Amino acid sequence: xxxxxxxxxxxxxxxxxxxxxxxxxxxxxxxxxxxxxxxxxxxxxxxxxxxxxxxxxxxxxxxxxxxxxxxxxxxxxxxxxxxxxxxxxxxxxxxxxxxxxxxxxxxxxxxxxxxxxxxxxxxxxxxxxxxxxxxxxxxxxxxxxxxxxxxxxxxxxxxxxxxxxxxxxxxxxxxxxxxxxxxxxxxxxxxxxxxxxxxxxxxxxxxxxxxxxxxxxxxxxxxxxxxxxxxxxxxxxxxxxxxxxxxxxxxxxxxxxxxxxxxxxxxxxxxxxxxxxxxxxxxxxxxxxxxxxxxxxxxxxxxxxxxxxxxxxxxxxxxxxxxxxxxxxxxxxxxxxxxxxxxxxxxxxxxxxxxxxxxxxxxxxxxxxxxxxxxxxxxxxxxxxxxxxxxxxxxxxxxxxxxxxxxxxxxxxxxxxxxxxxxxxxxxxxxxxxxxxx
Amino acid sequence: xxxxxxxxxxxxxxxxxxxxxxxxxxxxxxxxxxxxxxxxxxxxxxxxxxxxxxxxxxxxxxxxxxxxxxxxxxxxxxxxxxxxxxxxxxxxxxxxxxxxxxxxxxxxxxxxxxxxxxxxxxxxxxxxxxxxxxxxxxxxxxxxxxxxxxxxxxxxx
Ligand SMILES: Cc1cc2nc3c(=O)[nH]c(=O)nc-3n(C[C@H](O)[C@H](O)[C@H](O)COP(=O)(O)O)c2cc1C
Ligand code: SF4
Ligand code: FES
Numbered sequence: 001x002x003x004x005x006x007x008x009x010x011x012x013x014x015x016x017x018x019x020x021x022x023x024x025x026x027x028x029x030x031x032x033x034x035x036x037x038x039x040x041x042x043x044x045x046x047x048x049x050x051x052x053x054x055x056x057x058x059x060x061x062x063x064x065x066x067x068x069x070x071x072x073x074x075x076x077x078x079x080x081x082x083x084x085x086x087x088x089x090x091x092x093x094x095x096x097x098x099x100x101x102x103x104x105x106x107x108x109x110x111x112x113x114x115x116x117x118x119x120x121x122x123x124x125x126x127x128x129x130x131x132x133x134x135x136x137x138x139x140x141x142x143x144x145x146x147x148x149x150x151x152x153x154x155x156x157x158x159x160x161x162x163x164x165x166x167x168x169x170x171x172x173x174x175x176x177x178x179x180x181x182x183x184x185x186x187x188x189x190x191x192x193x194x195x196x197x198x199x200x201x202x203x204x205x206x207x208x209x210x211x212x213x214x215x216x217x218x219x220x221x222x223x224x225x226x227x228x229x230x231x232x233x234x235x236x237x238x239x240x241x242x243x244x245x246x247x248x249x250x251x252x253x254x255x256x257x258x259x260x261x262x263x264x265x266x267x268x269x270x271x272x273x274x275x276x277x278x279x280x281x282x283x284x285x286x287x288x289x290x291x292x293x294x295x296x297x298x299x300x301x302x303x304x305x306x307x308x309x310x311x312x313x314x315x316x317x318x319x320x321x322x323x324x325x326x327x328x329x330x331x332x333x334x335x336x337x338x339x340x341x342x343x344x345x346x347x348x349x350x351x352x353x354x355x356x357x358x359x360x361x362x363x364x365x366x367x368x369x370x371x372x373x374x375x376x377x378x379x380x381x382x383x384x385x386x387x388x389x390x391x392x393x394x395x396x397x398x399x400x401x402x403x404x405x406x407x408x409x410x411x412x413x414x415x416x417x418x419x420x421x422x423x424x425x426x427x428x429x430x431x432x433x434x435x436x437x438x
Numbered sequence: 439x440x441x442x443x444x445x446x447x448x449x450x451x452x453x454x455x456x457x458x459x460x461x462x463x464x465x466x467x468x469x470x471x472x473x474x475x476x477x478x479x480x481x482x483x484x485x486x487x488x489x490x491x492x493x494x495x496x497x498x499x500x501x502x503x504x505x506x507x508x509x510x511x512x513x514x515x516x517x518x519x520x521x522x523x524x525x526x527x528x529x530x531x532x533x534x535x536x537x538x539x540x541x542x543x544x545x546x547x548x549x550x551x552x553x554x555x556x557x558x559x560x561x562x563x564x565x566x567x568x569x570x571x572x573x574x575x576x577x578x579x580x581x582x583x584x585x586x587x588x589x590x591x592x593x594x595x
Contacts, residue, residue: 076456088521088560119456126505127561129574162454167463168505170559184462184489186502205456248523248564255565289522289560321523321564329526337525341559347502 287318
């Protein structure tokens with residue numbers, strides 16, 4: 001793994017790295033000391049040079065988001081960290097919080113300084129009680145060391161960090177639902193442009209708010225340390241730097257790995273120890289359960305793992321949850337499990353997603369129980385089309401896309417589950433679905 | 439009833455947010471702890487009073503989130519991830535194995551109210567699958583043997 005530069009993970013395995021003294025002996029809080037002497041615009045400019053894109057799923061350039069913060073200062077500004085990590089297949093933020101919480105805290109202080117926020121909330125999913133304890137300890141140590149609180153490092157800058165525990169909801173990872181949840185409401189998404197302003201203008205408590213993923217904020221630390229231009233030497237033209245990937249499923253060494261963007265999937269498979277017990281692989285999911293699968297053939301294994309290449313091949317890099325599956329896995333069975341998940345997590349606010357995920361689940365259950373009809377396959381795609389782009393938030397798309405990917409490459413596996421008599425005769429299906437999804 | 443200590447904890451929490459209402463999720467966590475692992479209607483009423491919120495609003499929020507238990511659960515709540523990364527490396531068998539050992543089905547609580555067994559959605563430990571959580575603690579790369587050991591140890595407590 002030597003040829004993969006370890007920018008974030010450099011000191012991850014140093015014993016006691018979660019403690020402030022060990023952290024400081026290993027370049028800890030040097031980026032903060034540097035950044036606090038810079039004007040906010042210069043920090044944002046370093047991010048621009050680095051090419052850093054959000055690591056939470058959408059890959060939006062971080063400097064553009066930060067630059068959107070209003071320059072006049074009539075209301076408080078907030079930094080909110082998305083540590084909800086609910087996307088199946090993704091387990092990287094947990095590792096950051098457990099093993100290197102100070103890098104997250106240092107990143108939060110630098111980001112708050114850059115966007116002139118005096119309050120930062122780290123919203124962590126409810127199940128992560130161990131990571132919460134780890135980050136809370138780091139926050140306390142940072143207060144004691146004078147990196148948090150009033151007049152940080154004698155600059156007159158004040159900042160408080162609060163670790164906020166969620167309570168079990170995938171939808172709360174969606175940034176506007178997260179804001180609702182942080183304010184003590186049900187975790188439902190809020191209106192977005194054009195009907196409402198972006199969070200940078202009016203986010204939590206109607207104030208300018210930046211929401212970033214844990215990994216995004218942690219990456220700010222090495223970027224300030226080595227400089228944006230240096231960071232951007234890694235990666236491809238538009239997918240810069242390294243990213244954490246959770247490699248799971250049928251590989252010999254499943255783990256979190258820091259990988260240069262643009263690395264071929266085949267190489268990542270090799271880094272993760274190759275196929276489990278040498279058994280041939282059937283397919284892979286590149287970036288978390290919402291991203292459409294790809295067959296594990298030469299054509300796809302040779303693809304470079306970056307935002308553009310994944311997009312050009314009908315899928316996404318997402319949050320970096322790379323999962324490999326061997327021949328033992330039935331695609332329809334896997335999708336059935338996933339549909340139960342999405343139907344369970346749909347917040348119920350909008351009809352296409354609430355009804356659509358329900359129908360996708362019911363039809364999958366029917367097919368798996370041997371009662372599938374030939375029409376069901378097109379019906380599944382029809383429902384997906386009715387969800388995709390028509391839902392209030394991206395959870396709807398997240399549920400539809402995996403099915404579209406599965407049908408694109410493994411429709412034969414679905415067909416094999418449909419009883420023969422249904423395949424030969426065209427059965428009339430009433431159309432409750434189209435009406436129900438609209 | 440909240441203990442004095444819990445009330446102090448709550449008062450400190452409220453100060454961390456510009457609006458009192460934002461302390462609702464943390465307050466419900468405290469309530470769940472105070473009421474022995476779940477939030478009965480009295481707990482919701484107490485939270486509502488403390489935060490000056492309509493009881494119906496507190497109830498609406500509490501029911502939205504799966505981690506606030508509306509009914510009592512066993513002393514040890516074993517939640518086994520059954521999402522895809524865990525499923526393909528044996529999560530379903532693991533759930534069955536633990537269920538057989540405890541003599542219950544997924545979703546049930548043992549007669550002595552010591553164990554509840556549930557399936558859970560992705561716990562964010564996919565690279566160490568299959569995994570489960572019991573209270574705040576995660577167990578990773580769980581084999582049937584490890585599950586037996588965990589259950590045996592907790593049974594003795
Ligand atoms: C249903 C849904 C769940 C999401 N879950 C997460 C999550 O757990 N963590 C995260 O960082 N982003 C998640 N996102 C993406 C966020 O909405 C948002 O894009 C991200 O936090 C922005 O941070 P970034 O720019 O640093 O990536 C989710 C999006 C959707 C639609
Ligand atoms: S798509 Fe609609 S129902 Fe689904 S989670 Fe988003 S708002 Fe809720
Ligand atoms: S799928 Fe089980 S922990 Fe992620």
